[in-house]
Amino acid sequence: MHFLLRRDLEAVRRSGMRIYSKDGDFELRDVNVAASPVNIGRVDWVICALKATALEDAEALVRPCLGPGTRIVALMNGLGIEQAFAEWFGGQRVFGGMAFVCINRGEPGVIRHLDYGRVSIGHYEDDPAETERLRELLASGGIEVLVAPNLQFARWEKLCWNVPFNGLSVAAGGVGTRSILGDEALSKVGRQAIREVCAVGNADLESHGSGARLDGEKMVDSMFAQTEAMGDYRTSMVIDYVCGRPLEVEAILGEPSRRAADLGVAAPTIDALYALVRAADRRRRGEMAVLTEGDLGTA
Amino acid sequence: MHFLLRRDLEAVRRSGMRIYSKDGDFELRDVNVAASPVNIGRVDWVICALKATALEDAEALVRPCLGPGTRIVALMNGLGIEQAFAEWFGGQRVFGGMAFVCINRGEPGVIRHLDYGRVSIGHYEDDPAETERLRELLASGGIEVLVAPNLQFARWEKLCWNVPFNGLSVAAGGVGTRSILGDEALSKVGRQAIREVCAVGNADLESHGSGARLDGEKMVDSMFAQTEAMGDYRTSMVIDYVCGRPLEVEAILGEPSRRAADLGVAAPTIDALYALVRAADRRRRGEMAVLTEGDLGTA
Numbered sequence: 387m388h389f390l391l392r393r394d395l396e397a398v399r400r401s402g403m404r405i406y407s408k409d410g411d412f413e414l415r416d417v418n419v420a421a422s423p424v425n426i427g428r429v430d431w432v433i434c435a436l437k438a439t440a441l442e443d444a445e446a447l448v449r450p451c452l453g454p455g456t457r458i459v460a461l462m463n464g465l466g467i468e469q470a471f472a473e474w475f476g477g478q479r480v481f482g483g484m485a486f487v488c489i490n491r492g493e494p495g496v497i498r499h500l501d502y503g504r505v506s507i508g509h510y511e512d513d514p515a516e517t518e519r520l521r522e523l524l525a526s527g528g529i530e531v532l533v534a535p536n537l538q539f540a541r542w543e544k545l546c547w548n549v550p551f552n553g554l555s556v557a558a559g560g561v562g563t564r565s566i567l568g569d570e571a572l573s574k575v576g577r578q579a580i581r582e583v584c585a586v587g588n589a590d591l592e593s594h595g596s597g598a599r600l601d602g603e604k605m606v607d608s609m610f611a612q613t614e615a616m617g618d619y620r621t622s623m624v625i626d627y628v629c630g631r632p633l634e635v636e637a638i639l640g641e642p643s644r645r646a647a648d649l650g651v652a653a654p655t656i657d658a659l660y661a662l663v664r665a666a667d668r669r670r671r672g673e674m675a676v677l678t679e680g681d682l683g684t685a
Numbered sequence: 686m687h688f689l690l691r692r693d694l695e696a697v698r699r700s701g702m703r704i705y706s707k708d709g710d711f712e713l714r715d716v717n718v719a720a721s722p723v724n725i726g727r728v729d730w731v732i733c734a735l736k737a738t739a740l741e742d743a744e745a746l747v748r749p750c751l752g753p754g755t756r757i758v759a760l761m762n763g764l765g766i767e768q769a770f771a772e773w774f775g776g777q778r779v780f781g782g783m784a785f786v787c788i789n790r791g792e793p794g795v796i797r798h799l800d801y802g803r804v805s806i807g808h809y810e811d812d813p814a815e816t817e818r819l820r821e822l823l824a825s826g827g828i829e830v831l832v833a834p835n836l837q838f839a840r841w842e843k844l845c846w847n848v849p850f851n852g853l854s855v856a857a858g859g860v861g862t863r864s865i866l867g868d869e870a871l872s873k874v875g876r877q878a879i880r881e882v883c884a885v886g887n888a889d890l891e892s893h894g895s896g897a898r899l900d901g902e903k904m905v906d907s908m909f910a911q912t913e914a915m916g917d918y919r920t921s922m923v924i925d926y927v928c929g930r931p932l933e934v935e936a937i938l939g940e941p942s943r944r945a946a947d948l949g950v951a952a953p954t955i956d957a958l959y960a961l962v963r964a965a966d967r968r969r970r971g972e973m974a975v976l977t978e979g980d981l982g983t984a
Contacts, residue, residue: 490981557856558964560975569973571942571960578953620976628976643870654877658957661870665857674868676859677919677927682789 388418388426390447395421397495406492407499428453431523433483434471437626438464438637445474459483459520461505463548463622464637465541465645468510480510481520482537484544486612488619501616504530506544508537535598542587546605548638549583550576551613552623553659556666560628564618567610575655580606582653586642589649623663633667635660687717687725689746694720696793705791706798727752730822732782733770736925737763737936744773758782758819760804762847762921763936764840764944767809779809780819781836783843785911787918800915803829805843807836834897841886845904847937848882849875850912851922852958855965859927863917866909874954879905881952885941888948922962932966934959 391398402415420426429451436444441462448458448471458475460467461483471480484507488500505524509516517533524531534540554566554576566572584602591598613619626633639660646653668674690697701714719725728750735743740761747757747770757774759766760782770779783806787799804823808815816832823830833839853865853875865871883901890897912918925932938959945952967973 557961558973559968561964561973562976565964565973569960569964569967571956571963575953575957575960578956582953620981624976625981628978628981654874654881654953655957657870657877658874658954661868661874662856662961664870665860665864665868668868669858674857674860674864677861677923679927682919682924682927 465641555624764940
């Protein structure tokens with residue numbers, strides 16, 4: 387097994403990886419690390435766990451590892467991810483994975499696993515034999531795997547958490563999940579966002595000829611119950627926000643908002659979360675001016 | 686004419702008021718100022734221009750100025766304002782006024798008038814003779830007055846601007862109107878907010894037996910065209926936000942959101958703006974914790 391690393395490269399090379407997990411801490415020593423995919427070469431499986439904001443880098447990072455039979459798992463957030471891989475490398479070898487896991491990176495070489503750990507998978511062309519191949523691989527590593535009715539279903543299901551909780555954690559100014567659950571007005575918006583994700587997702591599934599359907603009210607109950615059990619979880623998007631890094635705004639919010647418009651489904655809550663998180667990202671890039679007290683005297 | 690002042694009291698007593706206006710600058714010297722309504726006593730008209738966040742102070746501030754024939758104009762933002770005055774003092778003497786004006790306070794004693802200046806008025810019990818009395822009074826002072834079909838109509842009409850532009854200016858992180866108009870995603874949310882205000886307003890008017898109706902698409906066009914002409918206007922709510930003052934969140938966003946729920950009208954955009962601006966106000970009061978980089982290491 388090889389790890390292509392950037393920030394954590396030197397730390398892992400020096401002293402391996404430490405995983406602090408609610409299921410028990412452990413260390414990986416003598417990890418094969420590489421700074422370039424060229425130093426890895428051809429492999430059987432590529433698991434691509436880039437941020438969606440780095441999707442455009444994925445082609446160049448993955449290609450040196452590909453042989454004729456290499457398969458690729460996009461273990462990433464958002465919509466539109468597998469399409470990109472399929473265009474670059476052909477859809478028959480592309481899989482999507484949605485990790486339902488509470489995990490934060492700590493100092494270099496350290497991973498904190500707070501809760502959950504299920505991975506929901508699908509094959510880009512929904513080939514059952516191929517899906518089973520990936521299921522076996524992950525299950526043999528002790529990972530809880532869920533095979534989704536189809537990949538698109540799994541993507542929308544994951545968005546039922548990511549849209550409300552990533553979205554609100556940043557739009558509400560940089561807060562943890564407990565601040566959302568403890569605020570009735572924010573929770574109401576979160577519930578409405580989940581209903582809209584299900585409505586858009588169902589229209590999308592129908593337009594692709596899939597009979598799979600998301601049940602809005604069941605998803606509301608399930609997402610809120612799961613989040614309640616997380617404590618004051620910090621979403622990946624709020625961590626990026628607080629640290630001043632690019633936000634996965636297009637993959638998690640922009641694509642669903644555009645898909646809704648294309649399908650003619652009203653999604654005002656998704657639209658609002660998209661616009662406001664996008665504004666946060668534009669402020670970070672200096673593309674949107676934040677007013678200060680100094681601006682007001684001469685207004 | 687008497688002015689009940691707080692922050693500006695000493696400056697105005699000392700050197701009057703200076704108004705920098707796009708229609709021409711002028712000064713008011715020897716202004717009758719008072720720190721307490723007791724020092725003003727009974728008057729014919731009270732114009733109450735408090736922030737909606739100070740509505741609970743209005744009864745004690747207005748009562749010392751009331752004689753049997755005193756009339757009261759609530760020149761304030763939001764919904765539910767006149768109801769409070771009517772409960773305290775009786776509805777027959779209560780009027781509402783909506784100022785469509787771009788105005789900012791500068792240093793004490795200074796007012797900056799940037800654009801517009803129309804005041805839309807209505808009587809709490811929709812008495813035409815009473816409304817005409819207020820219209821004449823304001824018109825005699827050179828003010829452009831618009832008599833609304835009824836007071837509730839005028840309130841919702843004003844909210845067609847306040848909900849999107851006050852709401853977005855704060856929810857987007859403290860920005861001027863040009864940042865909203867220049868961002869297609871934020872503009873889309875603003876347009877949808879106006880449609881929702883009209884839908885809730887129309888249901889409210891209908892429930893009160895009024896035949897007046899707001900045209901959503903016309904209001905969208907009109908509000909955006911007027912705002913386009915304002916330059917990079919700073920809404921009153923964004924100024925309060927930047928200066929760390931209480932936000933008029935309940936009067937401008939909370940009441941419309943609750944009214945929508947009571948009337949069974951979907952208003953997801955208003956709900957979202959309410960929740961997110963309320964979150965900003967809760968952060969200011971220290972009731973909602975904002976995450977910092979220091980929080981993330983131990984997450």
